[in-house]
Amino acid sequence: MDFTTILIQLLNSVQYGLLLFLISSGLTLVFGIMGVINLAHGAMYMIGAYLTYAFVDWTGSFGLALLLGLPVMLVVGIIIERFLIDHLYKKDHLFQVLLTFGLILILNDLQSLIWGNDTHGVPIPDLLSGSITLTDTMQYPIYRLSVSAICLVLAVAMYWVIQKTRLGMTIRAGASNREMVESLGINVRTLFTIIFAAGVALAGFGGMISAPLSSVYPGMGDSVLIICLVVVVIGGIGSIKGAFWGAMLVGLVSTFGPILIPSLASVMVYLVMAIVLLVKPRGLFA
Amino acid sequence: MYNTPRSISLFLGILFVLMLCYPLYGDLIFGSKSSFYMQKLTSIIILAILAMSLDLLVGVSGLVSMGHALFFGLAGYVLALISPEYDAANIWIVLPAVLASCAVLGLIVAFLTIKTSGIYFIMVTLAFGQMAYYFFNDSDFAGGSDGLYIMMKPAVMLGDLQLLNLEDKHTLFYVCLACMALVYLILRMLLRSPFGQVLVGIHANEHRVKAIGYNTTRYKIVSFVIAATLAGLAGFLAATQYGFVNPSQLGWHTSGYALMMVIMGGAGTIFGPALGAFVFEILHSFFESFTDHWLMLMGTVMICVVLFLPNGIGGALLKLVERFEKKNKHIQTGDNDNG
Numbered sequence: 001m002d003f004t005t006i007l008i009q010l011l012n013s014v015q016y017g018l019l020l021f022l023i024s025s026g027l028t029l030v031f032g033i034m035g036v037i038n039l040a041h042g043a044m045y046m047i048g049a050y051l052t053y054a055f056v057d058w059t060g061s062f063g064l065a066l067l068l069g070l071p072v073m074l075v076v077g078i079i080i081e082r083f084l085i086d087h088l089y090k091k092d093h094l095f096q097v098l099l100t101f102g103l104i105l106i107l108n109d110l111q112s113l114i115w116g117n118d119t120h121g122v123p124i125p126d127l128l129s130g131s132i133t134l135t136d137t138m139q140y141p142i143y144r145l146s147v148s149a150i151c152l153v154l155a156v157a158m159y160w161v162i163q164k165t166r167l168g169m170t171i172r173a174g175a176s177n178r179e180m181v182e183s184l185g186i187n188v189r190t191l192f193t194i195i196f197a198a199g200v201a202l203a204g205f206g207g208m209i210s211a212p213l214s215s216v217y218p219g220m221g222d223s224v225l226i227i228c229l230v231v232v233v234i235g236g237i238g239s240i241k242g243a244f245w246g247a248m249l250v251g252l253v254s255t256f257g258p259i260l261i262p263s264l265a266s267v268m269v270y271l272v273m274a275i276v277l278l279v280k281p282r283g284l285f286a
Numbered sequence: 287m288y289n290t291p292r293s294i295s296l297f298l299g300i301l302f303v304l305m306l307c308y309p310l311y312g313d314l315i316f317g318s319k320s321s322f323y324m325q326k327l328t329s330i331i332i333l334a335i336l337a338m339s340l341d342l343l344v345g346v347s348g349l350v351s352m353g354h355a356l357f358f359g360l361a362g363y364v365l366a367l368i369s370p371e372y373d374a375a376n377i378w379i380v381l382p383a384v385l386a387s388c389a390v391l392g393l394i395v396a397f398l399t400i401k402t403s404g405i406y407f408i409m410v411t412l413a414f415g416q417m418a419y420y421f422f423n424d425s426d427f428a429g430g431s432d433g434l435y436i437m438m439k440p441a442v443m444l445g446d447l448q449l450l451n452l453e454d455k456h457t458l459f460y461v462c463l464a465c466m467a468l469v470y471l472i473l474r475m476l477l478r479s480p481f482g483q484v485l486v487g488i489h490a491n492e493h494r495v496k497a498i499g500y501n502t503t504r505y506k507i508v509s510f511v512i513a514a515t516l517a518g519l520a521g522f523l524a525a526t527q528y529g530f531v532n533p534s535q536l537g538w539h540t541s542g543y544a545l546m547m548v549i550m551g552g553a554g555t556i557f558g559p560a561l562g563a564f565v566f567e568i569l570h571s572f573f574e575s576f577t578d579h580w581l582m583l584m585g586t587v588m589i590c591v592v593l594f595l596p597n598g599i600g601g602a603l604l605k606l607v608e609r610f611e612k613k614n615k616h617i618q619t620g621d622n623d624n625g
Binding site: 031037084087088091092093094095097098099101102103104105106108109110112113226229230232233237265266267270271273274277278281282 | 344350352398399401402404405406408409410412413414416417420421423424538542545546549553579581582584585586587588589591592593596
């Protein structure tokens with residue numbers, strides 16, 4: 001491997017890692033604050049991707065598709081929280097797993113009912129369709145760089161909201177002692193709805209911006225869910241910081257792993273997870 | 287919880303006898319479809335074994351595994367890999383080998399996961415199940431996503447004498463039925479034993495059991511290994527029946543269905559998850575018979591069970607019997623207190 005190849009793979013792994021962080025942060029946020037495990041998180045990613053496909057098809061503009069898609073994701077999140085998740089806060093995790101598993105079956109089937117079982121491509125928006133030249137023969141697509149930039153901006157924004165704003169303060173307080181926050185007169189129920197909808201929107205947004213990269217196909221949410229679970233387990237459940245480093249680690253391993261040890265390509269990230277579990281059973285940052 | 291009420295035992299006994307006699311009346315009721323239904327019944331019985339083995343973890347020990355299908359599928363793969371290609375394998379060799387490999391892998395997975403608890407355990411078992419899924423899905427030696435075929439069913443021989451012919455559908459049906467009864471009895475015995483009582487204690491309050499001086503980690507590992515081995519038995523029977531094994535049998539959807547059977551039937555009752563397997567699969571076949579979008583209906587059923595029937599069919603039955611017995615007692619003693 002020469003230097004440019006390594007650089008390109010490094011950029012790829014950072015981009016993949018940042019995207020994974022964006023999606024996993026929603027999962028870990030919802031768990032860390034609300035104590036709810038949402039297995040349908042991957043299905044939200046899939047819905048986001050399919051909405052982008054449908055809206056780009058309809059409006060012809062990627063930007064408009066994002067603008068139309070995000071509110072839809074928020075509404076989906078609010079509906080699911082109000083009608084289903086709301087019944088599960090006091091119940092065992094087992095029931096959260098089963099209910100959201102049932103939700104996956106329904107959403108996957110709805111997807112095939114509405115959009116069929118074909119694979120669809122979403123064109124890269126014109127504005128970001130070029131490449132930058134690294135050397136005479138090597139280029140790197142601008143869209144991938146933009147995805148990294150968007151994810152980084154969102155990561156910083158999330159950090160800022162959680163650490164510096166009043167909403168973030170309430171969220172952190174709610175995570176460490178729910179009853180206390182409630183007794184201070186803060187409406188935790190509304191807070192939870194907001195957080196869950198934000199988690200869903202994060203997954204959906206991840207699906208939207210990765211649609212031009214990975215194409216849109218049935219069952220695309222399942223593999224994303226599993227890899228996000230690995231990220232969250234490595235980083236420590238409920239820790240945003242953990243999700244970030246877990247995602248970067250998984251990004252690196254799944255990009256460089258197959259190049260270095262091709263025979264273990266498919267199980268590499270799981271092996272990393274097993275090693276982390278042996279050393280730190282509760283994840284790196286829990 | 288540990289002693290099944292007599293009326294429920296009677297109900298289960300009747301169901302069992304009904305299944306036992308199926309070959310006698312199957313032709314009369316279902317005509318030409320009778321043989322098809324018997325195969326269906328065989329496959330449900332196998333899933334009932336899987337569900338009961340998962341109940342040892344979920345309902346008894348309180349370990350919610352979302353990767354239990356790992357052992358179900360692994361058993362099939364081991365059987366396919368060690369069977370000779372064009373010859374029947376010797377069941378006295380392959381069955382112990384299959385069960386042992388499930389036990390060993392169960393021990394490894396348990397060793398890595400058992401220190402975690404609650405949601406962590408769910409996620410980690412799910413991830414390990416998927417690791418196995420991708421391992422077999424991407425492997426050349428195991429046929430990739432197509433899986434492997436088992437051309438000849440294992441031979442049950444004693445010297446030169448053929449004891450059972452598993453190629454015969456009736457024989458296989460009875461073998462599976464016997465295995466289901468055996469697994470049920472084993473699990474009930476286990477539950478009554480001091481070992482099982484410790485597991486129940488761990489489920490209720492692990493700190494207390496630890497404080498009394500039990501090494502709870504060791505107990506949980508043993509329970510995981512036993513459950514993995516029994517799931518391996520189910521996987522062995524399934525692979526024998528279908529004649530093939532593929533990655534989806536150890537994927538997390540299969541694990542999710544198994545978990546659903548446990549909850550639908552009633553976790554911790556052992557007989558419940560077996561009932562759950564029957565109800566789940568009968569619903570599945572029923573939905574599949576009139577729509578391609580049966581998954582949507584199954585998903586809806588799952589959500590409804592979680593919201594409206596969290597104790598499952600077994601839980602509802604137990605409650606019904608309890609209420610009925612209370613009423614009876616009141617009548618016998620002339621007590622007219624309705625509270």
